[in-house]
Amino acid sequence: MSMSTQPTIIGALIEQLLQRGVGHVFGIPGDYALGIFDAITHSKLALINTCDEQGAGFAADAYARVRGLAAVCVTYGVGGLKLVNSTAQAYAERSPVVIISGAPGIAEVSGGALLHHRVRDFGTQMRVFAEVTVAQTALDDPISAYGEILRVLNAAERTKRPVYIEIPRDCAKLTIDTTASASVHAAVADPATLAEALDEAFTMLNAAQRPIILAGVEIHRFGCQDRLLQLIERSGIRFATTIMGKSVVAESTPGFVGVYAGSLSNAQVRNAVEGSDCILNLGAMLTDLNTGIFTAHLDPSRIIAATAEGLSIRRHHYAGIDLVQFLDALCAAGLKNRGPLPESWHASVAEFVVANDQPITISRVFDCLDAELTANVAVIADPGDALFGAIDLTIHSRTEFIGCAYYASLGFAVPASIGLQMAEPGWRPLVLVGDGAFQMTGVELATAARYGLTPIVVVLDNQGYGTERPMLDGPFNDVHPWAVTEITKLIGAGCGYSVHSEADLVTAIRAALADNTQLAIIHVHLAIDDFSPALTRLTAALGKRV
Ligand SMILES: Cc1ncc(C[n+]2csc(CCOP(=O)(O)OP(=O)(O)O)c2C)c(N)n1
Numbered sequence: 422m423s424m425s426t427q428p429t430i431i432g433a434l435i436e437q438l439l440q441r442g443v444g445h446v447f448g449i450p451g452d453y454a455l456g457i458f459d460a461i462t463h464s465k466l467a468l469i470n471t472c473d474e475q476g477a478g479f480a481a482d483a484y485a486r487v488r489g490l491a492a493v494c495v496t497y498g499v500g501g502l503k504l505v506n507s508t509a510q511a512y513a514e515r516s517p518v519v520i521i522s523g524a525p526g527i528a529e530v531s532g533g534a535l536l537h538h539r540v541r542d543f544g545t546q547m548r549v550f551a552e553v554t555v556a557q558t559a560l561d562d563p564i565s566a567y568g569e570i571l572r573v574l575n576a577a578e579r580t581k582r583p584v585y586i587e588i589p590r591d592c593a594k595l596t597i598d599t600t601a602s603a604s605v606h607a608a609v610a611d612p613a614t615l616a617e618a619l620d621e622a623f624t625m626l627n628a629a630q631r632p633i634i635l636a637g638v639e640i641h642r643f644g645c646q647d648r649l650l651q652l653i654e655r656s657g658i659r660f661a662t663t664i665m666g667k668s669v670v671a672e673s674t675p676g677f678v679g680v681y682a683g684s685l686s687n688a689q690v691r692n693a694v695e696g697s698d699c700i701l702n703l704g705a706m707l708t709d710l711n712t713g714i715f716t717a718h719l720d721p722s723r724i725i726a727a728t729a730e731g732l733s734i735r736r737h738h739y740a741g742i743d744l745v746q747f748l749d750a751l752c753a754a755g756l757k758n759r760g761p762l763p764e765s766w767h768a769s770v771a772e773f774v775v776a777n778d779q780p781i782t783i784s785r786v787f788d789c790l791d792a793e794l795t796a797n798v799a800v801i802a803d804p805g806d807a808l809f810g811a812i813d814l815t816i817h818s819r820t821e822f823i824g825c826a827y828y829a830s831l832g833f834a835v836p837a838s839i840g841l842q843m844a845e846p847g848w849r850p851l852v853l854v855g856d857g858a859f860q861m862t863g864v865e866l867a868t869a870a871r872y873g874l875t876p877i878v879v880v881l882d883n884q885g886y887g888t889e890r891p892m893l894d895g896p897f898n899d900v901h902p903w904a905v906t907e908i909t910k911l912i913g914a915g916c917g918y919s920v921h922s923e924a925d926l927v928t929a930i931r932a933a934l935a936d937n938t939q940l941a942i943i944h945v946h947l948a949i950d951d952f953s954p955a956l957t958r959l960t961a962a963l964g965k966r967v
C-alpha cells in the first residue's frame with residue numbers, strides 16, 4: 422500500500438460508519454472540527470448541516486431508531502456541550518448515536534493554554550459525556566486509534582446506547598494501521614439456567630386462561646420484531662404495546678389489543694392487560710409514563726419479564742439471560758396454540774365526518790388524523806398532548822411511530838423528522854408538536870427546506886404549556902403567540918394552513934398529504950383549556966406530586 426492511500430484516523434472512522442449502515446452525519450462545524458467536516462464532505466457520507474447542535478442530536482436520535490446507528494459531528498465545547506441533552510435522551514431511550522467532536526490539537530493544549538471554548542480543563546467535555554454515553558474515547562494515538570474506534574462503535578451497537586469520540590484536530594489525518602480487530606463478546610446464556618427459566622415460563626403460559634404479551638421498545642431496538650410475530654402467530658397469544666413500544670410491529674397485526682399505559686390507556690386495553698392471568702413482558706420498560714404514572718395494576722406473581730438487563734419470572738431472577746436469548750428459546754419451545762387470533766382492535770378506523778362549523782378540539786384532531794393517515798406516513802410526537810393524544814392513533818406499519826415517552830425532551834419532533842426522512846426517504850413524516858415545543862426547535866424546518874425534505878408539521882396551539890396547567894397554573898405557563906405559518910416565508914419553502922374548524926383541518930390534512938413536493942405547516946388553534954382525555958387522567962395523577 423502506498424503512503425497516499427494508507428488510512429487516516431478520520432478515514433477509518435468514516436469507513437467503519439459506512440460499513441455499519443450510516444449514510445448521513447448531522448452537525449455544525451467549528452474550527453476544531455473543520456478537518457473532520459472536510460473529510461466527511463469528501464467521503465460517501467452525506468453531511469446534513471442543522472441550525473443548532475441540539476437539532477442535529479435529535480435528528481441523529483431518530484435516524485438511529487430507524488437505521489440502527491447514527492452519527493453527529495460538532496466542534497469542541499460550544500458545540501459538544503449543546504448535545505448533552507439530546508445524548509441523555511438517546512441514552513435513556515436506547516438509541517445508538519455516535520457523537521464525534523473535534524478538539525484542540527495535542528500540540529496546542531500543552532502548557533494549559535487558555536484556548537477558546539475551554540471550560541475547566543481540556544478533559545471537561547469527555548467527563549460530561551461519560552455520564553450520558555456508554556463508551557468514550559479520544560483518538561489521539563495512531564497505534565491504539567483503530568482498536569478504539571472498533572471498541573466504541575461495537576459498544577454502541579451492542580447496548581443500543583450513545584457513544585462519544587473526540588478527535589484532537591492535529592490527529593484526524595494521522596495514518597494508522599487498520600489490521601487490528603476488537604473482540605466482540607456475544608453473550609452466551611448458561612444452558613442449565615435457560616432450561617430452568619424456560620420450564621417455569623412454559624408451565625405458566627400454557628396453564629394461563631388469558632395470557633397476554635406486552636411488547637416494549639427493546640423488541641425494536643434489538644431487532645426482535647420477526648421473532649415476536651412468530652411467537653404471537655404460533656401461540657395465538659394476544660399482545661399489547663407500551664407508549665415507548667408503540668408501532669413495534671404494525672398495529673393491524675391480528676391479536677393486537679392496543680397501547681397499554683395504566684390509567685392513561687383506554688378501558689379495553691386496560692382490561693385485557695390487567696385482567697390477564699399471565700403477562701409476558703418482552704422488553705417493556707416500566708417507566709412512569711409507560712405505566713400511567715404507576716397506575717398500572719400488575720401483580721408480580723403473574724408476570725414473566727424479559728428485558729435487555731435480565732429475566733425475572735414471578736419473583737425469581739435468572740442471572741445472565743436477556744431478552745434476545747429468552748425470546749429465541751421461547752419461540753423454539755413450542756407453546757401450545759390457542760387457535761386463531763382475533764382481529765386487531767385497530768383493523769379498521771372510523772370515518773371522520775365533519776361536524777360543520779364546529780371549532781376544532783384536540784380529541785377531534787386525533788379522530789381526523791386516524792381517518793386520514795395512510796400507510797407511508799410516519800408519526801413523530803413531541804411530549805405534551807401531541808404524545809398523549811396519539812396513544813390510540815392507528816399506525817399502519819412497523820416503527821412508524823416515534824416519540825420520546827421516557828426522557829421526554831420538548832422540541833424533539835421537528836428535528837427528528839429530518840433524521841427520519843433521511844433514514845427512510847419512502848416515509849412522509851407527520852410531526853405532532855405543541856406550540857411551546859415548536860418555539861424551541863421549529864427553526865429546524867429551515868434544515869428540512871435546505872435538503873428538500875417534506876415533513877407535515879401539525880402545531881397544536883393551546884396557547885401555552887397545556888400539560889402543566891392542570892398541575893399548577895400561572896403566567897409561567899403562557900407562551901408568546903407566534904404566527905407559525907409565516908415560517909414558510911422566513912425559510913422560503915413550504916405551504917402553511919391555519920385551522921380553526923373541523924372542516925379547515927380536513928382540508929389542510931388532505932392538501933398536505935396530496936402534495937408531496939413540499940413541507941407543510943398546519944397551525945391548529947385550540948382552546949386554552951382543551952385537553953385530551955388521556956392528558957386529563959395523567960395530570961390528575963401527576964398533580965398530586967407537585
Ligand atoms: C426541554 C423541556 N423543557 C421543559 C419540559 C417540561 N414540560 C413538559 S410538558 C411542557 C409543556 C409543553 O407545552 P406545549 O409544547 O405547548 O405542549 P402542550 O403541553 O401544550 O400540549 C413542559 C414545559 C420538558 N419536558 N422538556
Ligand SMILES: [Mg+2]
Binds near residue numbers: 857882884888
Ligand atoms: Mg401548548
